[in-house]
Amino acid sequence: MKLYGIGDFSKLIGVTQQTLRIWDKDKRLSPSLGRARLPMKYKNRYR
Numbered sequence: 729m730k731l732y733g734i735g736d737f738s739k740l741i742g743v744t745q746q747t748l749r750i751w752d753k754d755k756r757l758s759p760s761l762g763r764a765r766l767p768m769k770y771k772n773r774y775r
Contacts, residue, residue, distance in 0.1 A: 730771065730772070731769040731770065731771055732769065732770050732771070732772065733769060733770075734748055734749075734759075734770070737770040737772070740772060741772075748770075757770075
């Protein structure tokens with residue numbers, strides 16, 4: 729499983745880093761490793 733930083737993941741899915749942060753805040757999408765760990769890491773389940 730490959731993990732992506734917020735910048736790489738935002739480019740991969742075509743949204744801004746700010747959008748990912750808003751989605752995290754609204755609990756629509758959360759980092760794979762949780763918010764307590766920085767930097768945030770996301771996984772692409774569709775690749």
